Amino acid sequence: MAQFTFEGDFEVLADPQIKLVESALQKQGFTNGKIIVEPVGQKGDNYVAHVKRFIYEAEDGTTFKMIGKVAPVAEQIRLMMNTMVLFNNETVMYNLVLPKLNDIQNSAGATDDEKVRFPTCYGVVTEEPYEFILLEDLKEAGFEMLDRLKPLTNESVRLIVKDLAKYHSLSYAFKNSEPEIYENYSNKLKNMWTIMSAEPESQQFFESGENDLLKMMHDVSDKYKNVLRGSLTQIAAIAKKLQSYEKGSKFSVILQGDCWNNNILFRLEDGKPVEDVMIDYQLSNESSPASDLLYLIFNCTDHATRLKHYQEWIDYYHENLDYSLKLHGLKANRIFSKDQLDADLRRYGKCMVILGVMLSSMLVRESKDVVDMKEMTADREKLVEDTIALMDVSLLDVSTIVKIRERIMGIIDTALEFGLI
Template sequence: MAQFTFEGDFEILADPQIKLVESALHKQGFTSGKIVVEPVGQKGDNYIAHVKRFIYEAEDGTSFKMIGKVAPVAVQLRLMMKTKILFNNEIVMYTLVLPKLNDIQNSVGAADDEKVRFPACYGVVTEEPYEFILLEDLKEAGFEMLDRMKPLTNESVRLVVKDLAKYHSLSYAFKNSEPEIYENYSNKLLNMWAIMSAEPESQQFFESLENQLLKMMYDVSDKYKNVVRGSLTQIAPISKKIESYEKGSKYSVIQQGDCWNNNILFRLEDGKPVDDVMIDYQLARESNPASDLLYLIFNCTDHATKLKHYQEWIDYYHENLDYFLNLHGLKASRVFPKDQLDADLRRYGKMMVNLGLMLSSILVRESKDVVDLKEMTGDKEKMAGDTTAQMDAKSLDVSTIVKLREKIIGIIDTALEFGLI
């Protein structure tokens, strides 16, 4: 086996994870050298995994970089964060679903600009509690994460909407051509929201967070308070209702599931986005395309941009879905008609608004205000209490509260404007 030395931030790595890094480098043709391990990002960039960059440096100057997602090992932390479920989902996606979708788009001879780009996966560790996913470092190909505190522009959203149309078309093609394998793979993906929402601890957290949001909205119109009131506490029953609709639905796809700023990398030219790639599939599951679209729109854009471009984005999505389905001999009019998309946007509107309100209290926080769940220790009850306490509005500065209020009002205004609630 290769002889490598590790330097830097590698203390949390266990033997199975170190062996995978060495094995991946060996498969690339490297037999010895130094591996420098660096942390990636800052608090608020990734809530579930420890993310590391592995920089291989050979004596002759050759280098090779990979990104590793490392699961936390503390028992109570894993239980609270649903680490096993989330890493299972992403491992299923990177080892089964995405390779299958990539094979499908290659089999029809799609041009490069007609393909979804998936990060190369160099291997995984499935052994608990050492789950580990080793991926291509997309920074080497010119992709970068934009500032998560800034809403996406119309140009950026159009790129992602088109990518979602490509991605969903591949899922429909997979479902159409190999239904039994599709069902087998989709059944391996677990619905995180439904699981979490059914737990008493989660319900208590939702209730507490909802009360915090209402306190921040004390001086706004009742139309906003009425939407916030009961929003988070209804996530559980709405999740169950939607899950029953999705089960066996011919319109369902294997969705990306968590399409927000930090899970979309862009390649820029002259400061403008020209290409994108979606990462992080921990919330992937079988669901409706409308769910991915609304998740993107509510969590990544401001109200002014939504108000101006919402219908344009929906039309653009469906036009591209039809185009890419045609590459596989399918038609959107049969697979997922426009009137069905419109109906499902309304069907999923309430759930996506509720999730948007919940996530807004997390996504608007500066790094210094982020609750870093990965670093928590102690028993499950104490960690839940600590999380709730740190989510309290009293822990936020005035500027963050202003941004949070604006985001909440924007989400509600958009939903009301377009009949989504």
């Protein structure tokens, strides 16, 4: 019988999660040894899950590492953060969608350079409230997370844009070849932003956030305040309108959904990124490819870099989409033309600008200022009040407020420059 001992930061683990770790190790051929559990990252690196590294050490010195995403168990935290929805999405992606996409690219005879790399999933626990996803530790393959507080370079963005094009082409190929299975899988994914926008507590949060931003931007040009005024509070109506457009749209794909710095790892050579891999699929849903592109561009780059390269990125994306679709016997002009891409960029522009503005105050905070909501416990009403209070930008230091202001103005400047709002 296999015998493993756990050491370190494993108190948060429940029995179903421990059993999955042991089972995954047994499938790798390990039958006994020590498992050291370590926390991964710091506050601000992950808002939804406790992330742990599992380091297996055999008596002969053999080691094997895995990464586990552990759901919070406190009921009110789970309700407020929609933990069930988020972990369901990622489970669907790792259990169903990504294996299917991987089969499609293998069947097409794609070379390593033509493939999207997906993290290996060693198993999941779907039992509430013990949701758990056990994944490959990509650090072992030389991948690392870049500084989330620094905008990505043009070189990094081009790598991701190319991967998004390949990823979206696989979704189109899946939709074209097996439409019923595609529809079944995509229907299992829930649009988190649409769900949030319809919740009364979220509306309260958006209203408070908009007021805080307007106070913070009181002395800037009216062009910024005019965009901000009524923006966050309109998100529910905008989301509903887009959802109506997406329903049954032949242009929609299964998105990555959360393409920002911490969800993209890079392998570096001589300090420069040469390969990337996307790691988080909790916000995956079905929508236009333009959503992934704009989410990446607004949340991971600065205005100066966007001014130089925005159109280049869009063109590069479509060139690679066309190339990748041809591997599956499809043509971009029929599946998702450049004209359609441009139209969808304009259609989704306002929504993505609002999301970028809303996320700005979260994504530029130092770890000491991050609200770790998954650690909070309280009744639902008090939890909303506490979260709103902790997110208040007026409590931040001057340098952080300056960064938030510059980021928001940059997003609006970009959107106005390229006709996205």
